Amino acid sequence: MPWFWSDQYELGLQVAGLTSADRQRVVRRLGETSFIEFEFDTNGKNGKLVAAAGIGLATAVAKDIRSAEILMG
Structure with missing residues (x-):
């Protein structure tokens, strides 16, 4: 996984997966x-998580990006 x-x-700044402009996005502040x-890839039934990107102070987003990587498999 990229x-x-x-x-x-x-x-x-941390990014996991490949982002694309034609996907559904959910932003968490x-x-x-x-x-x-x-x-999320909404072409299939399940809306699979395919990418996550975050920016924040120091390592504020690191834990959530790691969790997203696990969910993306």
């Missing part, structure tokens, strides 16, 4: 400066 991370000054966006 995985990417980058430190942007005080913020950390984790405060004023942090959020995670989950992408």
Whole structure:
């Protein structure tokens, strides 16, 4: 599974999976400066989680990205 991370000054960016503009997205806010966006493939019946991307202070999103990776299998 593709995985990417980058430190942007005080913020950390993490992405797991391949994102696409034609998928359904759900955004989870984790405060004023942090959020995670989950992408679901809605072409199938189950709406499988196929990508997750987050940005936040230090490692604020790391735990959620790891959990998303497990769900994506």
